[in-house]
Amino acid sequence: MTSGPLLLEQLASLTAIRDLELMERSLLKTLYGFLRPRSLGMVRLNSKGQPTMEVAYREDRYEAFHDDLVLDEHVAMADEFLRVSDAKFYSAKTDSGVLIVFALTSTRSGRSYLQITLGKELSRMDSHMVSGVVQIYRNFVSLMHHAQTDQLTGLANRKTFDECVSRVHELIMAEPTLINPERRLPKSSSYWLVMVDIDHFKSINDRFGHLYGDEVLVILAQLMLSSFRENDLIFRFGGEEFVLIIRCADRADCLVTLERFRQRVEERSIPQVGHVTVSIGSTQMDRRTYPTTIVDRADQALYFSKRNGRNQITFFEDLLAEGLVSVQEIKTDAIAFFDPEEDEIES
Known part of the structure; x- marks a missing residue:
């Protein structure tokens, strides 16, 4: 000993x-x-x-x-x-x-x-x-x-995301040597980085006050925790923006998961505020792509959802296939995220 x-x-x-x-x-x-x-x-x-x-x-x-x-x-x-x-x-x-x-x-x-x-x-x-x-x-x-932990919502905070995203990136496609050879390797699946933004959140704060705005954030966090698996990672990025890292079999599986969540948010009535919606952007995490680039791609997909009617899900890969975006690598930690308050779009 x-x-x-x-x-x-x-x-x-x-x-x-x-x-x-x-x-x-x-x-x-x-x-x-x-x-x-x-x-x-x-x-x-x-x-x-x-x-x-x-x-x-x-x-x-x-x-x-x-x-x-x-x-x-x-x-x-x-x-x-x-x-x-x-x-x-x-x-x-x-x-x-x-x-x-x-x-x-x-x-x-x-x-x-x-x-x-x-x-x-x-x-x-x-x-x-x-x-x-x-x-x-x-x-x-x-x-x-x-x-x-973010003290308002109880979700992991931005600092924790910065630490986790690189670690998850390193896990992608890793082939561990099994301590117990009888144990099976995990089924084939992929990680998806998802960005979620509450539509017209600034307007909610302006009309009802920040206390009701905070209530919306708390309810959305609760909906996330109940909508996704306990192994999925959920972070509050700041303001009304949230980031998730979820594990799905493929894009179709990811879409079903995100659409189910989007509908739950849309159907939920919040006292005084009423119904709110969310815009979502997602991209598949790839070991060959820098984590900062992956985050930027999800942010571009979110931006497209916000600019084109809100309350919808956009995949970066679909935008790329349609020629609406181009592939760019970001090797630094400096990423400028979409700010809905600076580009408020009334729908």
């Missing part, structure tokens, strides 16, 4: 990180070095208790799964037990050894658990040590969540 000084060094590294995925990896690395378990990983569940992501870790190799997940019966029992108990962890004997499950995070959208399989039960000292490391992780995740 890891010595005390080395464990303290690893804890210092853990608390210096300001990226959730890197914190997860650092937590697993710390515990792997301390326990040398037979297996180590994490699982995330949605609010219904269904698995949305599983992570396996071994010797600095971190592998995530999103598709065709089946919740282990022992983890399901741990979930049920830890949600109503004050116990620090759940333990059960399995064919692989002793499974130990610690609760990591719990939010309205779901919860996550740490899974450790050992050859024997944790000793009293080791259980206190692991519990302490897990609590440190929880505390820093809470602080990070506050820093990365």
Whole structure:
């Protein structure tokens, strides 16, 4: 097992990180070095208790799964037990050894658990040590969540988007080496970057006041959270503009998903304000294209939706095929986004 000084060094590294995925990896690395378990990983569940992501870790190799997940019966029992108990962890004997499950995070959208399989039960000292490391992780995740969240809507903020978009870009077409060869690679799918803008939002603020404008933003955020999958990423970009990174089988699947959301917004009646609509622009994320270029393409598609009647969805690829836009690479971080207040169009 890891010595005390080395464990303290690893804890210092853990608390210096300001990226959730890197914190997860650092937590697993710390515990792997301390326990040398037979297996180590994490699982995330949605609010219904269904698995949305599983992570396996071994010797600095971190592998995530999103598709065709089946919740282990022992983890399901741990979930049920830890949600109503004050116990620090759940333990059960399995064919692989002793499974130990610690609760990591719990939010309205779901919860996550740490899974450790050992050859024997944790000793009293080791259980206190692991519990302490897990609590440190929880505390820093809470602080990070506050820093990365838009305080009005509860969505991730612009700073978080800037950090996430490059990481998602790196994942596209990546071919991981499986820790467990029996696990299947995810089904073929693609990532789509989507920009959403509330139509005539300035007019809403002018007519009803900023309190009602804020209410519109909150309701739209709620509609997004209920319309898209929990693995999809949703950000408030600022003002009335939102950005999503969603995973779909193809363009047709993406269109169905976005159209369903657009209709839900259009049909929703907001007290005092009435009905509002959104304009949407989207483009497929490509590993060969700079992230800043991808964002610019989605913004061009959004601009087209706003200029041509609003309350519609436009794909950059369709504009390109029709010769309405050209392909340009943007290698810097400087992107000028469409500003509806500077180019207000009455429809």
